[in-house]
Amino acid sequence: MRRTDQVGGGGAELLAVPSATAVRTAACGYWHRRGLPADPPQVAVAPGAPLLLLAVLAAAAGAPGGGGEGLRAPGSVLLPHPCPPWHAAQARQLGRTVHTVPVPAECGGVPDPFALLEAVRRSRGAGEVPHALVLSVADDITGTAPPPELLHEVCEAAVAEGLLIVSDETWRDTSHDPHDTVVVSPAEMLTEAGRAGHVVVLAGLDAMDAAMDAAMDAATDGAPVTGPGSGPGEVPPGPSPGIARFAATERGRAFGERVHHLLTELGARLSGPVAAAAAATLREPAELLSRRAEAARLRGERARALHRVVTGTGAVCRPPHLGRHLYLDLDPFRPRLAARGVTDAPRLEAELVRRLGPYAQGGHRFGDAPGELRVRLATDLPAGAAGAAGQDGGAGEPVAAGAAGRQPPQEWPRAPGTLAQVQSVLVDLTDGSCQ
Secondary structure: OOOOOOOOOOOHHHOOHHHHHOOOOOOHHHOOOOOOOOOHHHHEEEEOHHHHHHHHHHHHHHHHOOOOOHHHOOOEEEEEEEHHHHHHHHHHOOEEEEEEEOOOOOOOOOOOOOHHHHHHHHHHHHOEEEEEEEEEOOOOOOOOOOOOOHHHHHHHHHHHOOOOOEOOOOOOOOOOOOOOOOHHHHHHHHHHOOOOOEEEEEEEHHHHHHHHHHHHHHHHOOOOOOOOOOOOOOHHHOOOOOOEEEEOOOOHHHHHHHHHHHHHOOOOOOOOOHHHHHHHOOOHHHHHHHHHHHHHHEEEEEEEHHHHHHHHHEEEEEOOOEEEEEEEEEEHHHHHHHOOOOOOHHHHHHHHHHHHHHEEEHHHHHHHOOOOOOOEEOOHHHOOOOOOOOOOOOOOHHEEEHHHHHHHHHOOOOOHHHHHHHHHHHHHHHHHOOO
């Protein structure tokens, strides 16, 4: 790959695109309301958070004091496991070695700080240059957020080792009860500590898809949107827009320029209608906030009900506080499951999909070892798992996770019978015994 620290004027070209300017300005307001002030030049916009992460990791490899040696030695990226599959995919696409670090017992989204230091030591011992840690302060895999004191330990460890922290905050606004769950950004912590330049905040608008549809309808007055498969009032097929925030420091500005340059070379621009819808969504009108809060409340009800069912059967599962999923560990039932031919995560996924439909994904998809009996369940499962067996989720994502997320909250059905079905399936698989 060509060096990315010689940015020339390419980044300025992308900054001058009017549609992107509106999104960046709206993103500044979005972050300001969350205690993270920003100016438009500090913000990058792209058609998808994965593409933004790709550019950020590519820029990090050439950042002075942040892994610049990576251009002369094998570079590596550290991730917690479990984590979203696209985090690892972008690092591997750049030829980086990916090291996954186990999460602590109390939450997902961040690595155990002591295990992180050990992973960095081993990476350097292998002749690599670890230059970035990607984490999620609102983890949609496990439905949890790290406690502020734990996140602080992780940030301190990462900064001490010279790692750039990329904080994926896509799902931070999906807390089931905002008074119960405190989501803190590493950017807040490191700014207070005078180390703001060590963090990039990343967010996809995936959690706002329904709002994007409504904004698209308003932006086009119901006129058809150009693009195969897209109809009136629908965002054209493709990833939700992504935004990134860089620190207002010399290091942060230089890093932002490299990212803007890379995005320009990649031709990473939003279409006019998508940009208008993204800007309208990021402005967060009162109606959007009300719908989002109600959707999170209802999803929280389903998540808690599902959690009671799965833990009642003996499965190990962290209490859900946000997002759309629960993460189950069925290892206590390993002997019983092995007797039924279920000896790893792929087989566990296959068995649950056969019985419940495409609402279960094995932990191997999220960086956990295939031999671990872990699985992610969609909290939308109670709204439609019955009779769903045989559907194809496609692209490794459960059908309900995206489809139900676009439904107005009042249209989400309640299906207590499906909770009984989940309980019946787990009891049948395990015989209710760990022996």
